[in-house]
Amino acid sequence: MNHGKLREDKTCLNCGHHVEERFCPHCGQENIESRQPFHFLFTHFIEDFTHYDGQFWKTIQYLFTRPGRLTKEYLAGKRQLYVAPVKLYIFISFLTFFIPNILPHAKEEAEKPSHIKKETRAKNQKDISKDLVKKLQKEGVLSHETAATTQKGLDTLQINDGKEKDELFDSTFDPQEASIMHAYTIKQYDSILAKDNTGIYSLMRPVAEKVFELKEDGYSKNQIWEKYKENFIHTIPKALFVYLPIFAFFLWLFHNKKKWWYFDHGIFTLHYFSFLLLAIMIFIVGEKIASFLPESSLLTLLYVLVSLGLGLYMTIYFFVAHHRVYETKKRISILKGSLLFIVNYIGLILMFLALMYLSFIMLH
Structure with missing residues (x-):
């Protein structure tokens, strides 16, 4: 160059x-x-x-194929041969943000939100059935006894349908279902909330309010979920960045404080999270490519197998890197690695749950 x-x-x-x-x-x-x-x-x-003189590509190669090697080299003082950990993490974060935005997706909905007359659905299926039966009874089409029997049958069907579906979440997270936790408007939701003793409706109210707000703007429920998925994917690198010092802190707790400084754990964390971001980027690119493939094809099967293999490798990678860097006996390394993996897995799950909640509320 x-x-x-x-x-x-x-x-x-x-x-x-x-x-x-x-x-x-x-x-x-x-x-x-x-x-x-x-x-x-x-x-x-x-x-x-x-650093196209070879430094960058060598760093990426070692990062992906030799777990722990970069950290050992850096801590040993060999720092000019590779991209610095912070610069590497920032660059891969940039790629993870940038690449998904420029790649097309074959299955994205072309439908745009239409700002047409706002529709509300204040009555659910059971209410409509009751009104229809009452109307037929009033017009003399159904006798009182027949109407009562019909209504009883409709109630039974409604109960059975409720048993087949989860009472709280199935209809909420079904993109084709119009209701949100059995409510079709925010007023209906607040009516149910007033009678709720579990606290779930109070917790989910900001989410429901956001859904109804977007629906009023012309978005379908399916479009809202697609919008949310895209927003959530873009916030993953930010979430990992926030978790960096926490991950390093857990490493510090589990290892010799005299031999290993917090700085050392920070370098290990930067390299490991850079690998995670690189793997996530590969997943995203793979998903974009797979969207163009036929659902039942050899290439689709190959994509699924590669994705499963990469997911397994992401798990194994931590244990191999941990053992190579900290140079403990295999049994101790596996024990510490397992405890660290479980602790951080729980920590990441809690953080991602909070992230999912906040990401949805901040949709626009």
């Missing part, structure tokens, strides 16, 4: 020292012309970020 045209003057523009070759021996600045072609802005940016 072109580093820019060298200056004939051998005096460093930055510190004034004499420069024999390309870089100043005093401050390290490259002795190139201060004015360069416009494309130099982009090539220099890419070079600074990825």
